[in-house]
Amino acid sequence: MSNKSLSKHRDFRALFDELDGVALWSTSELGEVNYISAGFEDIWGIPPDEVKDDLNKAIESIHPDDREEVRANIETSPHELRDVESEARVIQPDGSIRWTLNQQVVLRDEAGEVSEVVGIATDITDQKHREQELELLNRIIRHDIRNDMAVVLGWAELLEDHVDDEGREYLQKILASGEHVVELTETAREYVETVVSDEEITVEPVPLRSVLETELSVCEESFPKAEFVLDDVPPDVEVAANCMLSSVFRNLLNNAVQHNDTDTPHIEVSAVVRDDEVEVRIADNGPGVPDDHKDTVFGKGERGLGSPGTGIGLYLAETLVTEYGGNIWVEDNEPTGAVFVVQLPRTK
Numbered sequence: 001m002s003n004k005s006l007s008k009h010r011d012f013r014a015l016f017d018e019l020d021g022v023a024l025w026s027t028s029e030l031g032e033v034n035y036i037s038a039g040f041e042d043i044w045g046i047p048p049d050e051v052k053d054d055l056n057k058a059i060e061s062i063h064p065d066d067r068e069e070v071r072a073n074i075e076t077s078p079h080e081l082r083d084v085e086s087e088a089r090v091i092q093p094d095g096s097i098r099w100t101l102n103q104q105v106v107l108r109d110e111a112g113e114v115s116e117v118v119g120i121a122t123d124i125t126d127q128k129h130r131e132q133e134l135e136l137l138n139r140i141i142r143h144d145i146r147n148d149m150a151v152v153l154g155w156a157e158l159l160e161d162h163v164d165d166e167g168r169e170y171l172q173k174i175l176a177s178g179e180h181v182v183e184l185t186e187t188a189r190e191y192v193e194t195v196v197s198d199e200e201i202t203v204e205p206v207p208l209r210s211v212l213e214t215e216l217s218v219c220e221e222s223f224p225k226a227e228f229v230l231d232d233v234p235p236d237v238e239v240a241a242n243c244m245l246s247s248v249f250r251n252l253l254n255n256a257v258q259h260n261d262t263d264t265p266h267i268e269v270s271a272v273v274r275d276d277e278v279e280v281r282i283a284d285n286g287p288g289v290p291d292d293h294k295d296t297v298f299g300k301g302e303r304g305l306g307s308p309g310t311g312i313g314l315y316l317a318e319t320l321v322t323e324y325g326g327n328i329w330v331e332d333n334e335p336t337g338a339v340f341v342v343q344l345p346r347t348k
Contacts, residue, residue: 023120026117033055034116036051059071082106099127146182173221206243226260228269229269231270238347242324253267254313256340277345285337326342327343
């Protein structure tokens with residue numbers, strides 16, 4: 001290897017030494033370990049020096065159900081070596097498990113002979129936990145909530161012949177709300193399945209004002225002691241979103257009331273319309289959000305539904321808005337309270 005190539009090789013290795021949650025190693029065609037990056041110990045819990053002379057020690061740390069596939073990729077004959085990608089679980093010495101995405105890259109010389117095999121392991125533990133949590137949420141939505149709502153709707157329909165005209169009005173509201181919940185569970189199920197499968201969410205033009213009016217109407221019935229005001233939203237503004245946009249605003253409106261410590265929660269919804277985006281502002285007169293909590297209130301900086309935010313509602317709102325290509329944050333209201341700002345791409 002020339003001095004120039006050797007220098008580039010060292011720079012490449014130095015780059016991986018600076019990456020968190022990524023391990024790089026390389027072996028010669030004789031199975032000798034040439035290099036293991038510093039990130040190896042973070043994933044395996046084993047100092048690189050302990051496996052340089054015996055890569056088998058690292059392989060034995062892989063979960064038994066995943067081990068043979070990894071071993072087969074590494075120990076195949078030089079002529080059969082190929083670029084492969086697989087997932088595996090690594091069991092650290094303390095018993096904790098890390099999920100890894102493993103990539104094997106085979107380097108060949110001008111004669112086509114294997115000169116080096118490079119392995120890259122990326123820690124995807126947080127991603128796998130998120131997928132597992134979403135799959136659990138999917139099961140809860142698909143079975144528990146939908147089944148319970150089917151029972152509630154069945155009982156409510158049996159009451160139709162037993163209520164007077166005044167009661168029938170409220171019964172219809174119960175039925176309408178119940179059917180709306182069933183529709184939402186179906187939409188949420190599809191969303192969860194999309195996230196777990198890593199497919200991109202399909203967005204489309206959504207009329208903003210009608211979504212806000214609908215959700216404000218629902219909140220007015222749910223929180224009769226609160227005051228809701230909608231202004232400054234042109235009727236013809238459309239944003240890039242999907243049918244889950246209603247869930248974004250419902251969670252933000254509910255949060256504005258449920259975390260309000262005043263006798264009469266006052267929530268004002270407005271919008272700032274620009275050429276290519278719309279900012280929806282939901283302002284309340286509650287206690288506000290401390291500066292040191294503004295970044296974590298949506299679960300930012302954390303991976304998964306168990307984040308230290310105020311609950312799954314704000315986490316879901318932030319996730320959806322991000323998928324739409326927008327942004328969401330919280331500011332201080334004057335003289336007191338918080339303003340949750342949702343920025344969405346404009347389509348009309």
